[in-house]
Amino acid sequence: MKDGKVVFVIGSTYELSRRFVDSGIDANVLHPGVVRTKLLRAGFGDYPGDDPRRVQRPRSVLQLRRSLRGKAACTSRG
Secondary structure (H helix, E strand, C coil): CCCHHHHHHHHHHHHHHHHCCCCCCCCCCCCCCCCCCHHHHHHHCCCCCCCCHHHHHHCCCCCCCCCCCCCCCCCCCC
């Protein structure tokens, strides 16, 4: 995900969280962190990063509040 998209997704998540603060709806976003790519090596040399194959695997499971469990879920893989 390009930097602009990351900022947009994170910003949108904060805004959704703010709008729904009193409704019991939570907004969450997951970011893979620093991923070892050619671009990372070109710009930062030996800066450590996660293996791209590892980042592709799901790393977290969000537990919905009991009152919302099973009502709705939305996910995106990129």
